[in-house]
Amino acid sequence: MLKIEKLNKYFGDNHVLKDISLDIETKKTTVIIGSSGSGKSTLLRCINLLETPNSGVINLDGTELDFSKKIPGNVKKSFTKRTGMVFQSFNLFPHKTALENIIEGPVVVLKKDKKTAIDEAMELLRRVGLEDKRDSYPNQLSGGQQQRIAIARALAMKPEVLLFDEPTSALDPELGAEVLGLIKELSKEDYTIIIVTHNMSFAREVSDEVVFVEKGEILAKGSYDDLTAMHNERITQFLSYLD
Numbered sequence: 205m206l207k208i209e210k211l212n213k214y215f216g217d218n219h220v221l222k223d224i225s226l227d228i229e230t231k232k233t234t235v236i237i238g239s240s241g242s243g244k245s246t247l248l249r250c251i252n253l254l255e256t257p258n259s260g261v262i263n264l265d266g267t268e269l270d271f272s273k274k275i276p277g278n279v280k281k282s283f284t285k286r287t288g289m290v291f292q293s294f295n296l297f298p299h300k301t302a303l304e305n306i307i308e309g310p311v312v313v314l315k316k317d318k319k320t321a322i323d324e325a326m327e328l329l330r331r332v333g334l335e336d337k338r339d340s341y342p343n344q345l346s347g348g349q350q351q352r353i354a355i356a357r358a359l360a361m362k363p364e365v366l367l368f369d370e371p372t373s374a375l376d377p378e379l380g381a382e383v384l385g386l387i388k389e390l391s392k393e394d395y396t397i398i399i400v401t402h403n404m405s406f407a408r409e410v411s412d413e414v415v416f417v418e419k420g421e422i423l424a425k426g427s428y429d430d431l432t433a434m435h436n437e438r439i440t441q442f443l444s445y446l447d
């Protein structure tokens with residue numbers, strides 16, 4: 205279980221996350237929705253410590269980080285390793301091949317031996333349907349293929365929580381669909397997944413739980429159908445607007 209308690213994040217005077225409390229259940233898929241600027245990306249970035257919250261607590265299966273105290277660098281580092289982030293813009297290393305991108309983390313961060321890392325990477329390449337692209341560089345791959353490599357790279361670290369920040373918004377609908385298909389498959393497996401998306405039909409299909417964030421606060425939480433049944437004007441408008 206990933207437990208977030210009273211998390212606050214400021215950028216200068218801008219209070220972006222306001223006392224966010226949220227339980228993310230293991231092996232479930234949680235979808236975060238809400239209007240632009242509401243703090244969705246910041247919340248994901250706080251979970252994998254790309255941003256440091258100003259206060260609050262994050263507890264991942266018993267490891268607790270209390271942000272009102274100073275957290276040692278090594279504690280942060282080992283916590284970050286337990287989460288894997290997939291970005292909107294893929295963020296692959298441009299000078300490394302698909303295979304090299306995938307083995308980088310396992311070899312450098314997890315200190316795996318190269319042969320094991322390559323064997324595992326090949327399995328992941330098969331998993332994402334890109335075995336034949338092992339020696340291609342990112343600029344030789346389509347956006348959808350790059351994103352599937354980025355997903356394989358995240359999986360290679362065997363993270364306890366997979367984070368996706370609008371994984372298909374940089375892709376045309378067709379390439380987006382192949383990435384969404386892959387995420388849908390992963391969501392049926394044992395992964396704990398948190399996805400930020402503006403794609404409401406995908407949210408409905410893939411989510412065990414939907415979290416609606418508005419101006420840095422959680423306005424509603426529940427299954428997609430729960431949210432629909434709330435008959436809250438703001439939520440109904442949002443769900444229908446983007447569907």
Ligand SMILES: Nc1ncnc2c1ncn2[C@@H]1O[C@H](COP(=O)(O)OP(=O)(O)OP(=O)(O)O)[C@@H](O)[C@H]1O
Pocket residue numbers: 215218220238239240241242243244245246247
């Ligand atoms: N690094 C940063 N420095 C300063 N302000 C930031 C930073 N990152 C985000 N913000 C601000 O925090 C607020 C929330 O931004 P965030 O990116 O989390 O929104 P979002 O919900 O992901 O929006 P979108 O749907 O457009 O991606 C915005 O007001 C934004 O300007």
Ligand SMILES: [Mg+2]
Pocket residue numbers: 244245246
């Ligand atoms: Mg965002």
